[in-house]
Amino acid sequence: xxxxxxxxxxxxxxxxxxxxxxxxxxxxxxxxxxxxxxxxxxxxxxxxxxxxxxxxxxxxxxxxxxxxxxxxxxxxxxxxxxxxxxxxxxxxxxxxxxxxxxxxxxxxxx
Amino acid sequence: xxxxxxxxxxxxxxxxxxxxxxxxxxxxxxxxxxxxxxxxxxxxxxxxxxxxxxxxxxxxxxxxxxxxxxxxxxxxxxxxxxxxxxxxxxxxxxxxxxxxxxxxxxxxxxxxxx
Numbered sequence: 001x002x003x004x005x006x007x008x009x010x011x012x013x014x015x016x017x018x019x020x021x022x023x024x025x026x027x028x029x030x031x032x033x034x035x036x037x038x039x040x041x042x043x044x045x046x047x048x049x050x051x052x053x054x055x056x057x058x059x060x061x062x063x064x065x066x067x068x069x070x071x072x073x074x075x076x077x078x079x080x081x082x083x084x085x086x087x088x089x090x091x092x093x094x095x096x097x098x099x100x101x102x103x104x105x106x107x108x109x110x
Numbered sequence: 111x112x113x114x115x116x117x118x119x120x121x122x123x124x125x126x127x128x129x130x131x132x133x134x135x136x137x138x139x140x141x142x143x144x145x146x147x148x149x150x151x152x153x154x155x156x157x158x159x160x161x162x163x164x165x166x167x168x169x170x171x172x173x174x175x176x177x178x179x180x181x182x183x184x185x186x187x188x189x190x191x192x193x194x195x196x197x198x199x200x201x202x203x204x205x206x207x208x209x210x211x212x213x214x215x216x217x218x219x220x221x222x223x224x
Contacts, residue, residue, distance in 0.1 A: 100152030
């Protein structure tokens with residue numbers, strides 16, 4: 001069973017535009033992580049935000065976390081063709097187990 | 111350094127056959143995870159090792175699934191008497207710890223049961 005639910009399921013934007021995807025989850029968490037998956041590089045960790053943090057930045061990525069609403073968002077600014085991939089949120093509630101959503105499929109059009 | 115590797119990358123098995131999937135984690139990583147990923151879905155947790163100890167196998171779908179990591183490094187996921195519903199990508203991940211550590215994933219093994 002999957003805890004996270006990403007929204008939208010699919011997103012298609014022009015290169016250079018910003019992409020925003022959301023994740024909602026059901027139970028309390030210690031941290032939330034975002035991963036990217038494409039056929040070339042498999043699953044790659046992007047960013048981790050802890051439950052006591054509200055916002056985090058890494059390069060062109062910005063993640064927010066609202067624990068009261070049990071939701072997170074991932075913003076990718078100035079998108080590039082190489083950002084085409086599926087993006088997953090994964091929540092860590094216990095000591096080690098990550099619970100994953102079904103992902104958002106992002107397509108960047110040239 | 112080298113990342114997580116998995117072999118074989120692709121495996122086709124006839125229904126009823128046994129298969130063994132191998133994972134070589136990043137050297138020194140104490141934590142090792144196996145996930146199953148169906149097409150269009152996120153990974154689903156199968157089992158977790160801390161060194162050679164299997165601390166959680168709650169995600170294994172049935173007693174046909176068995177995992178081991180006898181020396182705390184390489185791990186093998188074995189599926190006995192494969193069924194069509196076992197067709198999926200099996201992902202291995204390792205990390206240097208738990209509780210807020212990122213997981214490093216291998217490329218996966220795509221298992222197709224015919």
